[in-house]
Amino acid sequence: MADNKDRFVNQIADINTDYTKWYTDVCLKSELCDYGPVKGTMVFRPYGYAIWELIQAEADKRFKAHGVKNAYFPMLIPQAFLMREAEHVEGFAPEVATVTHVGDTELSEKLVLRPTSETIIGNMYSKWISSYRDLPLKLNQWANVVRWEKTTRPFLRTSEFLWQEGHTAFATAEEAEADAMEMLGVYEEIAKDVLSLPVLTGRKSEKEKFAGAVATFGMEAMMKDGKSLQSGTTHYLGENFAKAFDIKFLDKDGTHKYAYQASWGISTRLIGAIIMAHGDERGLCLPPVVAPVQAVVVPIGAGKNPAVAEKAEAVYSALKNAGVRVELDDRDLSPGFKFNHHELRGVPVRVELGGRDLEAGVVTVCRRDSGEKTAFKIDGCETAIKSLLVEIADNMYKKASEFNASHIVAVKTMDEMEKALDGGNFTDAYWCGDRACEDKIKQAYAATSRVFHADQSHVGEHKCVCCGKKAKHRIYFARAY
């Protein structure tokens, strides 16, 4: 009964009327995370952390294929390091937490909790790089970083978050810039193949650039409320940090040169992207590749019918042996409760097995992405379910892509832009390149430039959406998280 909904403790807010509440409800009630005792911090509960571990494994596999090795650098960085790169200090100083005391003793040199590791890695790279033979150097670390943000939201913005930061050094500018592009491609591949998440990729404007970079490239994912989520960035750092940390090498021609660098990162924010790109009125909908539980077997009426319990166990084993991450939910609860429980948690496939199924020699398989129920023959159902998982991943990507395509609106005027943004869309616009216009759009409509459009041809034939001057770029503007 609809008017009886409130009685369910795990009822989540309506996705259409209260998106923000819906989001936090999903995070908390599907047991991905909880709030920590310190404001702005978030606790990963086992279910949420399991998703992160799967993302890590998939990402690591791809990084290694691109010649990247994992390493680990300290969390505490001398405050002085941060000061060496002018833009970097300015960008990060307001949100950096500082360690000033140990016991009662004030530290003579203050330490900061890393907001990102360019500086400490730069410091180490200067020791490790002395010849062109030491290049390229491509290291990655999985770590936590601390940024004391004013307002926070689970996964999207927390005072401490988990991420991966890759730091590379090359002999030439071309190689370093190519690395930033290459890794952007890897991120796009992870989004598509692992998260079933279509993204827009491209260069970011000066305003949106990383503090200390020459150029920043980003991948933007569209959430169901039409807002954009910056889901990964790669930076071409040029010689900026090399000069600040004295990363020099002796080149083939016998001269000392500064190394050219790139850095790139994706974070636990990706989990937020999954929630907001795929979730629905029933809750979370996990892409099969990163679903900690890919299929759940729900026996129905097992208490009365031992044959059901027995067969459910057999189906569970068959799936497990076939390499599916499967769970058998034989708790003493009603089937309806279990259905809702696992749907809220986003389990891609539910396998129902009751007396009726048993008689027919089938299991009833319900897919989370479409809600569609199909009867599969019990014998060999594990094979059919495995291919169903692949189909679900493809379908989720397809559905999200269609959503994106229908929510990108080309705009020529500020009025059109406002209307499109208010309607929950990204806007595809031409822009003169002036910061003033970006600021004006932000002020008027709370939208920011996201990434440059992949197609920059014919730009000169158009006018800036804001000031009407000749356009220099084609770029997406959207409201963002």
Add this chain to the structure above:
RNA sequence: CGAGGUGUAGCGCAGUUGGUAGCGCGCAUGGUUAGGGACCAUGAGGCCGCGAGUUCGAGUCUCGCCACUUCGACCA
């Protein structure tokens, strides 16, 4: 840091004109149930955000503080 809002059981809330606290869900125990959030019975669980004040008496009135939260600004 600017503008609103809210603090009462684990969660969501009610609490009239001041009289020492109630409801739903959840939790525990027992039983009956089971194909879309089962039902009955019994039970446990509260410094009413904190501190002053008014009063015979404050969850309720006054003042101060604190915390959380929504919308801005700042950011992955």
